Amino acid sequence: MTKIAIFGVGLIGGSLALSFKSKPGVTVIGHSNNPASVEKYMKREVVDYATTSFDEAAEGADFIFLCGPVSSLEPYLEKLSKLTLKPGCIVTDVGSTKASVSACAERLNLGGAVFIGGHPMAGKEKSGVEAATSHLFENAFYVLTPSEGTPQEAYDRLAELLEWTRAHLIKVEPKHHDEIVGAISHLPHIIAVALVNQVAKYNEADELYSDLAAGGFRDITRIASSDPIIWRDILINNKEVMLRLLQDWNREVASFVRLLETGDAEGIEREFASANRFRGSLPERRKGVIHSFYDIYVDVPDHPGIIGQITTLLGNHRVNLSNIQIIESREDIPGVLRLSFKEEHHMDKALELLKKDYAVHV
Numbered sequence: 261m262t263k264i265a266i267f268g269v270g271l272i273g274g275s276l277a278l279s280f281k282s283k284p285g286v287t288v289i290g291h292s293n294n295p296a297s298v299e300k301y302m303k304r305e306v307v308d309y310a311t312t313s314f315d316e317a318a319e320g321a322d323f324i325f326l327c328g329p330v331s332s333l334e335p336y337l338e339k340l341s342k343l344t345l346k347p348g349c350i351v352t353d354v355g356s357t358k359a360s361v362s363a364c365a366e367r368l369n370l371g372g373a374v375f376i377g378g379h380p381m382a383g384k385e386k387s388g389v390e391a392a393t394s395h396l397f398e399n400a401f402y403v404l405t406p407s408e409g410t411p412q413e414a415y416d417r418l419a420e421l422l423e424w425t426r427a428h429l430i431k432v433e434p435k436h437h438d439e440i441v442g443a444i445s446h447l448p449h450i451i452a453v454a455l456v457n458q459v460a461k462y463n464e465a466d467e468l469y470s471d472l473a474a475g476g477f478r479d480i481t482r483i484a485s486s487d488p489i490i491w492r493d494i495l496i497n498n499k500e501v502m503l504r505l506l507q508d509w510n511r512e513v514a515s516f517v518r519l520l521e522t523g524d525a526e527g528i529e530r531e532f533a534s535a536n537r538f539r540g541s542l543p544e545r546r547k548g549v550i551h552s553f554y555d556i557y558v559d560v561p562d563h564p565g566i567i568g569q570i571t572t573l574l575g576n577h578r579v580n581l582s583n584i585q586i587i588e589s590r591e592d593i594p595g596v597l598r599l600s601f602k603e604e605h606h607m608d609k610a611l612e613l614l615k616k617d618y619a620v621h622v
């Protein structure tokens with residue numbers, strides 16, 4: 261029997277637990293300091309067993325996943341270094357930053373255990389075990405940061421286990437990881453939060469801001485609803501990288517200020533054209549670090565009841581629709597309905613169903 265211990269069964273730890281639980285010959289043990297959480301993990305059947313005892317969870321484990329906030333990772337490694345772990349045990353983490361936790365593991369002596377840093381690059385703005393799903397990492401990148409001293413055999417064993425997440429494994433050096441993820445994930449979170457807070461201040465004087473902000477504004481600021489503790493830890497841990505990135509960001513903003521002040525219309529066009537080109541060149545991956553919804557567009561004649569017909573059809577086939585929006589609807593031209601799905605297979609099923617009666621575009 262392979263024993264997998266998960267410390268911190270929240271969104272990420274819970275999703276890992278759910279993807280491993282389906283594997284034959286595996287027992288998943290969850291750990292929390294909080295007895296109420298332990299009870300919740302068991303009641304929700306996310307793990308096979310849960311305990312508040314650190315030692316009991318770690319004892320005899322073949323794999324240990326540290327899935328708490330970034331500031332908890334190094335203290336947990338220190339605690340593990342004081343125990344006698346099973347020889348060959350693989351200790352890994354899921355933190356969104358990799359440099360400091362990897363350096364800490366290099367400094368510590370884990371006995372016969374091996375540390376390999378990890379970062380499943382998928383998630384969502386919701387947190388807690390309630391938000392965990394077995395398919396969270398499917399089709400996403402999962403970064404591993406083995407060091408030069410990591411035995412290949414240990415890496416292979418972790419890689420084999422992680423196949424159950426159906427993620428794509430990729431090796432990246434820890435500091436390099438923090439630079440890239442700082443730019444593509446951490447900076448967008450800061451920008452989303454700052455943008456929402458800027459509008460919230462305007463809204464204090466005039467509530468029309470929030471009334472009109474419903475559609476696109478909500479979409480591009482979804483990540484501003486991410487967990488404050490998790491993100492406090494990520495940003496503080498990646499402080500040096502973030503300060504450099506924010507200086508660059510200030511330069512980008514200043515350049516827009518100049519373009520507007522000087523009325524440089526061509527310059528503004530150039531900015532949009534170059535962003536459009538780079539964005540268009542990005543690989544068409546289904547799941548990136550900032551996940552998107554799966555959208556399809558349906559041409560619909562503008563007559564009453566059409567939305568009801570479509571949603572009933574999808575509902576009858578248990579297709580989960582996460583959002584619906586009318587892009588344009590005039591009497592003389594067909595309206596366009598945007599349907600968003602959180603899961604690819606729901607989108608595929610909707611395509612199959614709707615194509616029979618409607619013109620559908622992806």
Ligand SMILES: NC(=O)C1=CN([C@@H]2O[C@H](COP(=O)(O)OP(=O)(O)OC[C@H]3O[C@@H](n4cnc5c(N)ncnc54)[C@H](O)[C@@H]3O)[C@@H](O)[C@H]2O)C=CC1
Nearest residue numbers: 268269270271272327328329330332355356383384387388
């Ligand atoms: N939220 C996301 O989308 C992603 C998060 N991560 C990383 O995964 C880790 C966990 O994040 P989530 O699962 O989103 O958070 P979460 O809040 O859903 O779960 C965190 C878990 O850690 C426990 N915990 C809280 N404070 C703790 C402490 N001081 N010491 C030990 N355990 C503690 C909580 O009880 C909970 O079980 C973080 O390190 C985060 O950077 C990685 C990829 C995506």
Ligand SMILES: O=C(O)C(=O)Cc1ccc(O)cc1
Nearest residue numbers: 356382383384385549550551
């Ligand atoms: O909600 C989203 O789209 C995210 O950006 C999720 C996320 C959060 C933290 C990570 O380290 C990786 C992915």
